[in-house]
Amino acid sequence: MGNKVTSKKVATEASKILQDDRYSKTSKSVAGSALSQRASKRK
Numbered sequence: 001m002g003n004k005v006t007s008k009k010v011a012t013e014a015s016k017i018l019q020d021d022r023y024s025k026t027s028k029s030v031a032g033s034a035l036s037q038r039a040s041k042r043k
Contacts, residue, residue: 005037006023006035014035017031
C-alpha cells in the first residue's frame, strides 16, 4: 500500500476550514486529518 499525500489545493481548503468557526467539529476533524497527510518539507 503506497503512501497517500494530500494535494496542495486540498490542504489549503482544509486550513481555511480549521480557521473558520462556522464549520462543525466533524468537518474540522476531517480537515485536520487531511493536513496531517500533507507531505512535510522538513528534512
